[in-house]
Amino acid sequence: MSRLSPTQGETRSVVIPAGAVMMRGDLTMPAHPHGFVIFAHGSGSSRLSPRNRMVAEHLNRGGFGTLLFDLLTEREEAADTAGRLRFAIDFLAGRLIEATDWVAARPETRALRLGYFGASTGAAAALVAAGSHRSAIGAIVSRGGRPDLAGGHLREVDAPTLFIVGGADAEVLRLTRPALARLGSSIKELTIIPDATHLFEEPGALIHVCALALEWFGRYLRPG
Numbered sequence: 001m002s003r004l005s006p007t008q009g010e011t012r013s014v015v016i017p018a019g020a021v022m023m024r025g026d027l028t029m030p031a032h033p034h035g036f037v038i039f040a041h042g043s044g045s046s047r048l049s050p051r052n053r054m055v056a057e058h059l060n061r062g063g064f065g066t067l068l069f070d071l072l073t074e075r076e077e078a079a080d081t082a083g084r085l086r087f088a089i090d091f092l093a094g095r096l097i098e099a100t101d102w103v104a105a106r107p108e109t110r111a112l113r114l115g116y117f118g119a120s121t122g123a124a125a126a127l128v129a130a131g132s133h134r135s136a137i138g139a140i141v142s143r144g145g146r147p148d149l150a151g152g153h154l155r156e157v158d159a160p161t162l163f164i165v166g167g168a169d170a171e172v173l174r175l176t177r178p179a180l181a182r183l184g185s186s187i188k189e190l191t192i193i194p195d196a197t198h199l200f201e202e203p204g205a206l207i208h209v210c211a212l213a214l215e216w217f218g219r220y221l222r223p224g
Contacts, residue, residue, distance in 0.1 A: 009028050009029050009030035009031060009033075009060055009065070010028065010029055011026055011027065011028040012026070012027055013025070013026060014026070014027045014067075014069075016069055016098065016099050016102045017098070017102070018094075018095050018098040018099075019098075021073050021076075022073070023069050023070050023071070023073065023095065023098075023099065024047065024069065024070050024073075025047055025067055025068060025069030025070065025099070026047055026067070026068050026069070027065070027066070027067050028056065028060050028065060028066050028067075029065045029108060029109075030060055030063050030064070030065060032063065033063060033064060033065040033112055034062075034063040034064055034112075034218065034221060034222045034223070035064050035065070035112050035113045035114070035115060035138070035217060035221030035222060036064065036065040036066070036067070036103060036109050036112040036113070036114050036115070036221075037056070037059055037064050037065070037066050037067075037114075037115045037116070037117050037217055037221075038066075038067045038069075038096070038099060038100060038103060038114065038115070038116055038117070039052050039055075039056060039066065039067065039068045039069070039116075039117050039118075039119075039122070040071065040092070040096050040116060040117070040118040040119070040122030040123065040125050040126045040129075041068075041070075041071065041119055041120075041122045042118075042119045042120025042121050042122045042123075042144075043086040043087060043120055043121045046070050046077075047068040047069050047070050048068075049068075049119070051119070051143075051199065051200065051206060052068060052117070052119060053068065054206055054210065055117060055143070055206075055209060055210050055213055056068055056117075058210035058211075058213070058214055059117075059210075059213065059214055059217065062214045062217075062218065064214075064217055064221070065108075065109060065112065067099065067103060069099055071092050071095045071096070071122070071125070072085055072086070072095075086121065087121060087149075089121065089124045089125055089128055089149050089150065089151075090128060092121065092122070092124075092125035093124075093125040093126075093128035093129040093132070094129075095125075096116070096125050096126060096129040097129050097132065097133060100114065100129065100133055100136060100137075104136060112221075113138040113139075113220075113221040113222075113223070114136055114137055114138060114221075115137065115138055115139040115140065115141070115159075115217050115220070115221050116129065116130060116137060116139075116140045116141070116159075117140075117141045117142075117143070117213060118140070118141070118142050118143070118145055119142070119143045119144060119145060120144055120145060120146055120198075121146055121149060122145070123142035123143070123144075123145025123146060123147060124145065124146050124147060124148075124149035124150045126140055126142070126145075127140065127142075127147055127150040127153060127154060127157050127161075127183075128150050128153040130157050130159050131150075131153045131154075131155075131156030131157045131184075132153075132156070134156070134157075134158055134159070137159045138159060138160075138220050138221050139159055139160045139161075139162075139216060139217055139219075139220035139221050140157070140159050140160070140161040140162070141161075141162045141164065141212070141213045141216050141217065142161070142162065142163045142164065143164050143200070143209050143213075144164070144165060144166060144169060144172055144198050144199070144200065145163060145165075145172070145176070146172070146175065147163065147175070147176055147179035147180070147183070148175040148176070148178070148179045150179070154179055154182045154183050154184065155182060155183070155184040156184055157183055157184050157185050158184050158185050158186075159185060159220075160185060160187035160188070160216070160219075160220045161183060161185050161187070161188045161189075162188075162189050162190075162191065162212065162213075162216045163176050163179075163180060163188075163189070163190045163191070164191050164193065164209055164212055164213075165190065165191075165192055165193070166192070166193050166195075166196030166197050166198060166200060166202075166205065167192045167193060167194040167195050167196055168195055168196060168197045169196065169197055169198045172198060173192070176190060177190070187220075191212055193205055193208050193209070196208075
């Protein structure tokens with residue numbers, strides 16, 4: 001099934017193999033994409049996250065292809081009542097790597113530079129995946145992420161990385177600053193959105209995230 005928007009491009013449902021399971025996703029391709037961004041959602045969220053979908057639509061209008069997909073299957077989500085899988089960062093990073101390899105092999109995306117947009121625990125998974133796929137990932141944006149959960153993998157990341165944190169999200173700010181210092185990339189920034197909380201629900205906060213993400217990916221994923 002697909003739908004077509006003149007400003008965003010074509011979106012279609014896809015399934016991505018990951019070992020013995022299949023991950024469901026939504027892939028959008030503008031007519032002439034500048035690059036491609038893979039989303040990694042946070043704990044308790046999915047490809048249907050309204051916040052990530054808003055960012056993706058903004059990137060689509062800016063000329064970037066996107067993939068939003070479920071890191072866990074419906075059966076895994078239902079069985080994971082204790083949250084073991086949702087916080088298993090290496091496991092989630094493995095799923096993200098599977099999706100990255102799948103995107104990189106597709107005819108319509110294989111020539112594009114790839115980036116990650118991660119939220120909450122998904123940002124940690126994106127950093128771990130980027131550290132092991134150093135040549136494949138051209139840029140990373142984290143929204144309210146938990147980079148501290150990437151641990152020693154932080155030093156392996158060399159992609160330009162932007163951390164976006166709400167000014168009122170004191171705990172994530174406290175965890176992000178030392179993680180930023182440990183990050184291996186020589187191009188890294190922390191942008192604080194004043195008064196925004198963890199979910200960026202305040203008026204204008206998420207639009208600000210969209211603009212920052214588009215500018216970052218435009219800087220580092222567009223062909224030179």
